[in-house]
Amino acid sequence: MSEKNLRASGNGNRQNRWLFPVLFAAVIALLMFLFNLVSGGAFLEMSNLRVILSHIVYPSFIAWGFCFLFACGYTDMSIGGVIVLGSFASCILGNKLGIPGVVIGGLVVGMLLIFINFLIFTYTKIPSWIAGISLAMIYEAIAVFLKMGSRTKALVTASLEKPYRVLGQLPWSLVFLAVGLVVIYFLYNRTTIGLNIRALGGNKDVAEKLGISINKTLLAVGLITGVLIGIACFLQQSYAGQTTVKTGLTSINMIFQPLAIYLLAQIIQKRINIVICVPICAFILYAVFNILTVLGVPSGTLQEAFLGLFIVIFGVIGQRKVKGVVK
């Protein structure tokens, strides 16, 4: 009976597979309406929506990076440090070579450092979170070292000249988001390497016995995550225009919000594919921050407390009656 019903529940889920996304969309629409109501119409103003949309792009790329990273069962605490260095490179090369320099700087440094991290994780067998913290300290130190010779004002920040910030602004940032969504969706769900990465995280022993090369797959994760973090580096620099040197492991703070996006997406992933969840959750998250700011809630601890509460509520809703899910 159980097997028949598994099958039955599978068919049932197939019929209802659009129910949750539709309900989810309705809840988001309702939230937006409520936000607009409490903000006296300010929330849905085009200028405000533009602010939110342009803000979600680079954290989404970092969160997509987490999808691959966590799918294979690894943690990398140095990503914040990599973003600082990648953004610096983007800034330095951008100011010299223009927009191609912005892209090359972030991409090359992001890819290279994350790939180096994975070489270390794979071949030294040091637990990734321990190695990641050590690497974060090294990357922070390198960033400080790079800024040592600068004048006082530039001691802690690297600023990209205004004409070269176009990639972080609308509409270009949204183009990156849309293309990224399509490419990453296929990479994660519809390619052999994507399936192998998920197999590795699901059951390493089985994956290995089925001929999946663990080391090659891990290095592929390093490469893919590196590209995504590299893109995030130059998008971050293009969006914010400047990057501040971090010390004392404060670079880890930089990944907190993308991590929250990932966690939120992970909660809903049993209903909606995680790659699609990421930008949606990024939008929800920044909408919450936005409305809290509009309402005058002080940024920092209090806003983060609201964010934590919000994630818990979503978690409870997302996990209800999850059984026999079809993806």
Place this chain on the structure above:
Amino acid sequence: MAENILEIRGLNKHFGPTHANKNVDFTVKKGEIHGLIGENGSGKSTLLSQIAGLYRRDSGEMFVDGVPYDPANPIDANRHGISMVMQELGVVGNLPAGVNVFLGRTGQFSRFGIVNMRKMRREAQAQFEKWDLDVPPLNQMTDGMMIESRKMIELARALSVDPQLLLLDEVTQSLSLNNRRKLYELIRKFKDMGRSVIVITHDIEEMVEITDTITVLRDGAVIGSVNSQETSPDEIRMMMVGREISGDYYRADMTPTYGENVVLEVSDLTVPHELEEVSFTVHEGEILGFCGLSDSGIHAVGRAVYGLSKPTRGRVFLKANGVELTSPTTALNNNVGYVPKDRDNEALMIRASIRDNFCLPSLTELKGPVGYLRPGKLKKLAADMVDSLSVKCTGIAQTMDALSGGNKQKVNFGRWLAKDLKLLILDCPTRGVDVGVKAYIYSLMNEAKAKGIATILISDELTEVLGMADRLLVMKDGRVTRTISRGEDFTEQTVIGVMI
């Protein structure tokens, strides 16, 4: 053209100081069903793992179809027409069933780097249909599936490489009667096609029935090969252990013997899609057996009684303590033990020590003031259990994953005996254990019975429930269809008739 599909000469394999395979000579003919049997730890799985490319041999030669063969990995073995369903392999839970069938080979469905999932699912479905196996929901993640369904997915995966030689390592132990029959049919089909199968099973009667030749291994060495038609289960047992062993390890009495006091009372228990209005009682010192086909719901009974599933109707009342069992915590705190079917995934902490595994169910009894657990107490309990159960290990600090299947099961079962139990739920307690451990487990069950512990025995092996139970509940489609008492029409034919 070679007469043998596989020929092995002088094969040796060491794991540290353990000589797992000693100078093994082994031959499988084309179109032959070859059984491999031996006690737990005799080197059967190691031998198959080398044939399947999971391990590299230390020395010796292998030939497939007369050509030297040295597989670098399982995919290489697949290329040579050899595939295997492993004893403990499992599937990847966070991937759909369809992907699991072709995992490691998904590249064959990809074009320009994109895997055609629909085509892969269609091909997976075709594999199930080709071999007349029930098709599971192919786009569903496997982590929600029963162990039997997962095993069938592994079988489909092995068959999908169209092997000339199929290796089955204790597959039948995970299957219920109907799927076992399908597997036998599949094996016969293989033989008719001129292909070969190597089967490992601890069920000697089953092995004699389905194979042409049986090779016995003991302590890593081949003891001998016999023609299945010309041997007997007793001869095989003697070859396995090196001394005569009687097959009568089941109860000899044919009358139900148990106390009058009811320990457990289950009434109208209904779990959506699993159980429908199931009612029964278990008495002091009674072994209550449950049997049925794979979709009958017998395994769901164990989970529901232990509080692992949420019934929509009915109740599980532990009359002995006057408590309703609604969760595993309530069950554990009220001296109820549960040995699940899937010991590696549901019962044992596989990477923890033997000591921790033995002590976990008894922490309430072991803890001192303010919850402090004295290391000496934990050590003593584990050491005593290792001694009394004769667990073959290097010490109580050894991790569970280093033990053989039989020794794992001794820990899995035996740790409950350290508690003062009222009720013990056993779901396929002898799955994947050899004849010696099996006999030992039955003796432990008899000891528990003598102490007055009520036992629920759920099993896919009819002979086991018929051999041990006082009463037998036959289930079909989630309902109890008949209750038979020991001595009253207690035969395989009757039970199979009710089951089907």
